[in-house]
Every structure is written in structure tokens, then in C-alpha cells.
Amino acid sequence: MTVKERLEKLNVPSPLEVTGKRATTVEEWEKIKPIVREMMYKCEYGYIPEKPEIVSFKVIEVDERFCAGKGIRLDIEITSRINGEDFTFPFTYVYPSKGKRIKTFVCINFRPEVPDKYIPTEEIIDNGFAIASFCYKDVTSDDGDFTNGLAGVIYKNQERTLYSPGKIAMWAWAAMRVMDFLETREEVDLDCVTVCGHSRLGKTALLAGISDERFACIHSNCAGCSGDSLNRGKQAGTETIGNIIDRFEFWFCENYKNYYGKDNETEFEQHFMHALIAPRPVHIASAEEDKWAGPELQFLCCAAASEVYELYGKKGFVYEEDDYLNCGKMLHDGSIGLYFRHGNHYFARDDWHGLIDFINKKF
Numbered sequence: 001m002t003v004k005e006r007l008e009k010l011n012v013p014s015p016l017e018v019t020g021k022r023a024t025t026v027e028e029w030e031k032i033k034p035i036v037r038e039m040m041y042k043c044e045y046g047y048i049p050e051k052p053e054i055v056s057f058k059v060i061e062v063d064e065r066f067c068a069g070k071g072i073r074l075d076i077e078i079t080s081r082i083n084g085e086d087f088t089f090p091f092t093y094v095y096p097s098k099g100k101r102i103k104t105f106v107c108i109n110f111r112p113e114v115p116d117k118y119i120p121t122e123e124i125i126d127n128g129f130a131i132a133s134f135c136y137k138d139v140t141s142d143d144g145d146f147t148n149g150l151a152g153v154i155y156k157n158q159e160r161t162l163y164s165p166g167k168i169a170m171w172a173w174a175a176m177r178v179m180d181f182l183e184t185r186e187e188v189d190l191d192c193v194t195v196c197g198h199s200r201l202g203k204t205a206l207l208a209g210i211s212d213e214r215f216a217c218i219h220s221n222c223a224g225c226s227g228d229s230l231n232r233g234k235q236a237g238t239e240t241i242g243n244i245i246d247r248f249e250f251w252f253c254e255n256y257k258n259y260y261g262k263d264n265e266t267e268f269e270q271h272f273m274h275a276l277i278a279p280r281p282v283h284i285a286s287a288e289e290d291k292w293a294g295p296e297l298q299f300l301c302c303a304a305a306s307e308v309y310e311l312y313g314k315k316g317f318v319y320e321e322d323d324y325l326n327c328g329k330m331l332h333d334g335s336i337g338l339y340f341r342h343g344n345h346y347f348a349r350d351d352w353h354g355l356i357d358f359i360n361k362k363f
């Protein structure tokens with residue numbers, strides 16, 4: 001079966017057809033794009049919290065001799081004023097000591113450490129990139145407690161309703177605040193800021209990407225279910241919407257629960273995320289042993305989104321039929337990149353190499 005036939009068999013919906021009439025030009029697509037974005041917020045993640053009234057940055061520590069003097073490290077606190085109240089979270093920014101118009105990452109991470117097992121900082125600097133990263137739990141806890149951190153501020157005088165933000169939307173909002181900081185930096189190439197994250201934080205990176213056009217490129221690492229994998233066509237051993245709601249319902253809006261057990265019938269699909277990112281480049285990393293994330297559905301998700309990039313006159317997802325579930329080749333010719341590597345669920349060096357290769361080809 002060809003990849004196209006697989007998509008047809010799954011009856012994958014097209015984001016171009018959400019209004020009943022197919023958008024056939026960029027103008028028509030851009031008109032319905034807000035409807036598609038709204039769909040993803042209302043069905044799945046909840047609305048991203050609003051832009052703060054004021055944002056300010058405080059440098060807490062400076063290390064001018066970071067990584068044998070190759071980089072400069074700043075530890076910073078961001079304070080956002082929301083409903084008259086201040087909310088602060090920390091992040092770390094590292095940039096090469098030499099260079100202008102530096103390509104930069106915003107990495108939403110599991111831990112605050114820099115470097116970290118998921119962030120090979122020295123290698124990133126050696127490749128000429130800067131990176132700003134933060135620990136998602138410093139924004140709000142990864143559980144059903146909506147009284148701490150950003151959640152505590154947002155829900156102070158307000159109930160959670162059907163479409164209110166879940167935790168993923170809050171972590172995505174935080175990545176946008178780090179972007180606010182990067183906008184103040186002369187050395188950053190603002191035309192090449194990539195937001196990235198692994199697993200639940202890959203889902204978060206995608207959501208940040210559809211919500212904020214300042215992210216010129218998006219990288220989702222092994223995000224899988226409710227991220228970079230199609231809902232339709234799941235095999236045993238691949239996470240379903242029911243599985244994710246059973247353990248992590250707080251990542252999403254309340255309304256997502258209505259899709260429990262309905263993976264094959266959702267009116268939205270996960271490639272709507274890629275479509276909403278278009279024409280900006282999007283890169284996906286998937287891993288051979290990560291069956292839970294569904295590598296075949298990550299591949300098909302890329303293929304399904306291709307038509308929207310093509311509308312913009314771009315090459316979308318470029319592959320040969322043989323590439324389907326074939327490990328080790330970087331599919332980086334189009335604006336949708338996929339690197340399917342050996343190994344398991346992890347944000348590996350190999351993933352960074354794939355990502356950096358992709359960015360250097362696109363920018």
C-alpha cells in the first residue's frame with residue numbers, strides 16, 4: 001500500500017475542508033485558518049492564556065566563561081503581570097560568545113539543568129546556535145493541581161470551564177514569554193527561532209508554534225498521541241486518547257474528554273497542527289522502539305499535512321515510498337522534516353543532529 005492509500009483508508013480529514021468547501025488558494029486557507037486553530041484549542045488543549053499586561057526580565061547570574069569560554073550563560077527571571085498580579089519563572093539563556101544573527105532554540109525541558117541529558121549545550125554552541133531553556137514545572141506542576149504557579153494566578157478568581165487551558169497550554173504560554181525576552185537581544189536572529197521539546201513537551205512545542213508566529217520553526221521530539229501522531233489507525237501498543245486522558249487529563253481542556261475512545265472519528269486531526277504552522281518549517285523526530293508514540297502515525301501525520309505547504313508553493317513532506325518506517329534517513333528536503341532514528345523514547349544527540357541539519361537547510 002502506498003502512503004497516499006494508507007491515508008485514504010484511514011479517512012483522514014483535511015484541514016482545508018473544515019468548512020465543507022475546500023480551500024484551494026492561500027487566501028481561502030488563511031481565512032479558515034483561525035477556525036482550524038480554534039478547533040484545536042476547543043477540542044483539545046484549551047485556549048492559551050492571554051498575553052500579560054507587562055513582561056520584565058531580571059538577570060540573576062552571568063557566566064562569561066561558560067563551556068570553556070565558548071559561550072555566555074545568563075540565568076534570568078521573567079515576570080509577567082496577569083490580572084494585576086505578578087507571576088515569575090526562571091530560565092537559562094546560553095549563547096556563543098562570538099557571532100551575530102545567531103540561530104536560537106527555545107527548549108521547554110523537564111529539568112532546569114544546563115547542560116542536561118536532553119540538552120547538549122556545548123555541542124549546540126559549537127554548531128553556532130544559542131539556546132534558552134526552562135523547566136516546565138517552574139511554570140506550573142505536572143498534575144491536576146490548578147492552584148500553583150501560572151495556573152494559580154489564572155484560576156485565582158475563575159473556574160475552569162470546558163475550553164480553559166490545560167497544563168500544556170500553560171507551558172506553551174511560558175515558551176512565548178521566553179520569546180519576548182529573545183526579542184530584546186541583538187545577537188539573536190529573530191527570523192530563526194525554533195521552539196522545541198520532547199514528548200509531552202513536544203506536544204507543547206507544537207501548541208506554542210500554532211499560537212505564536214514568532215517561532216520560525218518548530219521541533220516536536222517523540223510527541224506521539226495528542227501531538228505529532230495521527231489519531232486514526234492506532235495499533236495495539238500505541239497510546240490512544242483514552243489512555244492519555246486516563247493518566248494525564250489535566251494536560252488538556254475539559255472538553256477533550258468527549259473524545260475518549262473516539263480516535264478514529266475526531267473532526268480534527270493532529271496534522272492540523274503542522275498545517276497551522278505552515279508555511280514555516282516543522283521538524284519531527286521519532287524513534288524505532290517508541291511504539292507508544294506510533295512512528296507510522298507520525299510519518300503519516302507529516303504526509304497528511306503536506307497539501308497545505310504545497311498550497312504555499314512549498315515542498316511539504318518529501319519522501320520515497322521506501323522511507324515509510326525505514327530508520328536512519330533524514331527526510332529534510334521539504335518544509336516538513338522527519339528524522340526517524342534507531343533507539344527509544346528520548347531526546348537524543350541524534351535528534352539534535354537531525355534538527356540542526358534541518359534548520360541549516362531551511363534557513
Ligand code: GCU
Nearest residue numbers: 199200201223224225239244
Ligand atoms: C507518557 C504519555 C505520553 C507522553 C510521555 C512523556 O508516556 O503517555 O503521551 O508523551 O509520557 O511526556 O514522557
